Amino acid sequence: MNYNLKKAGSSLLNALSNHSELVMEAYFSGSINEADYTPKVINNLLDLKVIWRPENERQLRLRPALRTLLEESLQDENNRQIDANIGSSLVSIKTQAEHYKEALNAGRFKEAESMLSDVTERVYSLTDMLATNVRLLWSRISNEFGYVATVDAKIRENELAQSQVSELLNQLSMFQFDQLSDISGSHRELRHLLVVTLQSSFAHCTQELSLAQAKLIDLLGRFREFKGRTRLLKGFVLHLEQNPSFAPQNYSTMSNVPALFNVAENTIAAAAIDVNNVEQEQSLLEVMSNIKHVNRQRDTRTNLNNASPLTMQDENAIELQESLLKSEVDAFFCAVIDSGTNQTALDYYKAKNLDFDPEVWLYQVIGGFHGLPEQDKSYFALETRGVPDPVFSGNFVITDIEIGLQ
Amino acid sequence: MISQKGIVLEKLLSGHFICETTDEDSYRFLKTSAGRMEVEAHLAVLNRQLTHAAEEQVFFASYQTIGETERVKLGKQFEDVSNHLLPLIEWLLLVQESLNNDLSLSQGMNLRLNELQTIIEDTPAYAEQLNKISRYALFGSKAAELDAQLKLVFKRLVELGYLIKPNQDKQIYTVTGKIDYLFDVLKFIDETEQLSLAKKAEDAMSQSDLI
Numbered sequence: 001m002n003y004n005l006k007k008a009g010s011s012l013l014n015a016l017s018n019h020s021e022l023v024m025e026a027y028f029s030g031s032i033n034e035a036d037y038t039p040k041v042i043n044n045l046l047d048l049k050v051i052w053r054p055e056n057e058r059q060l061r062l063r064p065a066l067r068t069l070l071e072e073s074l075q076d077e078n079n080r081q082i083d084a085n086i087g088s089s090l091v092s093i094k095t096q097a098e099h100y101k102e103a104l105n106a107g108r109f110k111e112a113e114s115m116l117s118d119v120t121e122r123v124y125s126l127t128d129m130l131a132t133n134v135r136l137l138w139s140r141i142s143n144e145f146g147y148v149a150t151v152d153a154k155i156r157e158n159e160l161a162q163s164q165v166s167e168l169l170n171q172l173s174m175f176q177f178d179q180l181s182d183i184s185g186s187h188r189e190l191r192h193l194l195v196v197t198l199q200s201s202f203a204h205c206t207q208e209l210s211l212a213q214a215k216l217i218d219l220l221g222r223f224r225e226f227k228g229r230t231r232l233l234k235g236f237v238l239h240l241e242q243n244p245s246f247a248p249q250n251y252s253t254m255s256n257v258p259a260l261f262n263v264a265e266n267t268i269a270a271a272a273i274d275v276n277n278v279e280q281e282q283s284l285l286e287v288m289s290n291i292k293h294v295n296r297q298r299d300t301r302t303n304l305n306n307a308s309p310l311t312m313q314d315e316n317a318i319e320l321q322e323s324l325l326k327s328e329v330d331a332f333f334c335a336v337i338d339s340g341t342n343q344t345a346l347d348y349y350k351a352k353n354l355d356f357d358p359e360v361w362l363y364q365v366i367g368g369f370h371g372l373p374e375q376d377k378s379y380f381a382l383e384t385r386g387v388p389d390p391v392f393s394g395n396f397v398i399t400d401i402e403i404g405l406q
Numbered sequence: 407m408i409s410q411k412g413i414v415l416e417k418l419l420s421g422h423f424i425c426e427t428t429d430e431d432s433y434r435f436l437k438t439s440a441g442r443m444e445v446e447a448h449l450a451v452l453n454r455q456l457t458h459a460a461e462e463q464v465f466f467a468s469y470q471t472i473g474e475t476e477r478v479k480l481g482k483q484f485e486d487v488s489n490h491l492l493p494l495i496e497w498l499l500l501v502q503e504s505l506n507n508d509l510s511l512s513q514g515m516n517l518r519l520n521e522l523q524t525i526i527e528d529t530p531a532y533a534e535q536l537n538k539i540s541r542y543a544l545f546g547s548k549a550a551e552l553d554a555q556l557k558l559v560f561k562r563l564v565e566l567g568y569l570i571k572p573n574q575d576k577q578i579y580t581v582t583g584k585i586d587y588l589f590d591v592l593k594f595i596d597e598t599e600q601l602s603l604a605k606k607a608e609d610a611m612s613q614s615d616l617i
Contacts, residue, residue: 151509228604229510232592233499235603238610240492248488248595252480260587260594261487262468264454265479266421 012048019045023062026051027070031059072132086171089126093119097183097190104187116189123193127201133168134208137161141215151227158220165213172209175202325356329368333380333403342404344385365401381406410435415448418456418467423567425464425583427513436465460586463513487591493542494568494588497559500526500535510589511581517569519577523556 016023019041026032032051034042042060045051051060062070100115140161145154177199184190240246251261273284332348345365349358356364369382383402389395408416414432417424426433435441436456446456449467453476457468469476501517502510504525509515526532533552540547540555547558560579563569568588569579596603 226509226512229512229589230502231604231607232589232596233495233502233510233607234610235596235601235605235607236491236495236592237499238606239601239603248599250481250484251598252477252484257472257477257480258594259457259468260459260591261480261484262457262472263480263483264419264421264467264469265483266419267452268416268419 012050015044015048016050019050023050023066023070026060026062027067031061034060086126086130086168087174089122089129090174093122093126093194094180094183096122097194100190101183101185101187119190120193123197127197130201130205134205134212137165137212138208141212141219144219151223151230155220155223155227158216158223162213162216162220165209165216169206169209169213172202172206177202325360325364326368328352328354328356329364332365333368333372336380336403336405340405342402345401345403346399362398362401365403369403379406380404411441411444411448414441414445418445418449418465419452419454421467423464423466423582423584423587425513425586427580427582428567428570433465437462459590460513460583464583464587466587490544490566491588491592491595493539493544495592496535496539497563498585500532500539504529504532511585512589513581513583513586515581517579517581519556519560519579523553526556527552 022032022037022041022045032042042051046053046060049063050066052063053060096115096119100112100119103109103112103115140157145157148154148157175198177195180194180198181191184194251258274280275284332343332345335348336343345362346358349356349361354361366382369377369380372380381404383404384396384398385400385402386396386398389397410431413429414424414435417429417432422428424432424436436445442456449455450470453470454467455470456465458465469480472480498511501522504522511517526536536552536555536559539545540549540559545559545562547555549555549558560569564571564579567584568582570582571579592603595601
């Protein structure tokens with residue numbers, strides 16, 4: 001291990017961390033204001049090749065390598081450059097591989113080991129470069145070139161990206177796996193690096209690139225459409241300004257109405273409430289409780305047109321059976337008054353040989369009693385006879401009713 | 407429970423436009439050919455058929471055969487469309503210019519009312535334009551304050567189905583596919599009447615560039 005190199009490396013990293021503010025200022029503003037820093041600091045950084053002066057009398061700038069490092073680590077979208085120099089990397093990988101094989105054949109194992117680590121480094125940096133380039137493309141696509149404002153600029157950026165994609169694809173065609181396979185021969189490590197790693201990275205990259213290309217073309221179409229749309233809008237306003245009386249002819253009178261203007265009217269109105277639907281009771285109640293104000297004002301006007309003329313008809317014909325029951329109850333109450341003694345409803349029922357259902361009869365008697373005017377009701381006393389339900393406690397089953405005078 | 411087909415049918419028969427923004431489930435249902443066939447069969451009973459516009463981005467119901475009554479209804483509708491065209495287009499341009507991103511509105515874009523309001527308030531020309539737009543019969547605003555005008559315009563656009571408000575508590579609106587339909591209408595008029603609107607706009611823009 002080279003001790004001196006190691007020491008120089010750590011002093012460079014220390015310098016970067018000590019002057020991180022200067023570095024970041026240079027990163028963001030592009031150059032450094034030399035007056036802000038002492039000459040000692042500036043000279044130190046110049047010696048370490050962190051910053052450089054492109055020409056005399058020009059301001060100091062950050063070294064491109066450092067800038068790239070920062071852009072990649074920070075995933076800054078300013079990093080819009082795609083480095084597509086795959087050819088030279090491939091050539092140097094091939095050369096290094098040849099070195100490694102030669103060293104191995106000559107039995108210089110120490111040297112071969114360091115050669116192999118060189119090849120590994122280069123292969124991985126190549127795959128990393130491919131991955132970064134693809135990621136860059138996608139990040140640009142995914143924010144739809146959001147870093148430029150106008151559609152025209154977006155279109156230009158899109159065209160640039162497309163040319164970069166085709167450039168990348170061209171360069172990718174330089175991968176000749178038969179050659180790489182020949183070079184790696186029977187060496188296991190070399191084969192793994194040159195064939196397996198590169199091939200998987202290659203396959204991944206080409207696939208992503210073809211997807212990106214399709215997406216870029218799609219986006220370009222969209223941008224063009226946006227432009228077209230804006231022109232259409234502006235043109236229409238302009239046209240109306242020049243010809244205020246312009247109105248398109250009514251296309252619905254054409255024999256063949258264009259599909260665009262053939263829009264059917266709405267036919268469905270809201271459904272009505274079904275108050276008899278028990279299942280909906282809960283939700284209907286909720287709706288009811290949400291009604292803030294129920295307007296109960298009735299329409300006092302009677303619709304004369306709908307009122308049918310009142311005609312006297314044969315009353316008996318429409319008399320219902322209930323009235324028979326009712327009159328029988330009335331007769332029962334009269335019988336109680338006449339006799340002056342207590343009578344049960346069922347006894348009367350049997351005595352008169354009535355043919356209603358006994359239960360209906362009992363109900364009607366109770367109903368008849370409660371239906372009496374308050375004054376008349378006070379003359380009578382009603383007592384129910386029955387037994388508590390044998391199964392369900394608290395229920396009283398009425399078997400008969402006794403009516404008497406107070 | 408009502409099935410997806412039922413929801414789609416109800417929307418179509420109520421005269422709604424179905425797009426991905428307004429009702430994603432229904433839109434997906436209509437994107438399948440089986441779903442379309444099912445719906446078509448039901449619509450045919452009512453003399454209606456499924457139509458799409460803006461490259462299948464919006465679906466709506468149209469008449470299958472056009473008789474006299476249908477023609478009268480379509481004629482009335484068309485009158486509405488052509489009357490709405492100018493206010494809508496001026497509104498579209500206003501939004502586009504004030505957001506300054508050169509992108510004309512299309513389905514799925516979000517509009518933040520507050521953001522728009524700040525920009526329009528700060529620029530007298532836009533405020534004047536908004537004032538003019540809000541007076542059109544389509545919007546019918548009588549308000550003098552910019553805030554009320556803008557809110558009314560957006561409210562009307564929601565009613566007409568050009569925008570939806572996904573969250574009732576937030577003043578963020580999403581553009582529906584009906585806007586894309588509007589562009590189709592405009593394109594159609596441009597072609598049929600041979601107005602060559604795009605060229606006119608370009609000529610005008612290049613002239614202003616020269617000045």
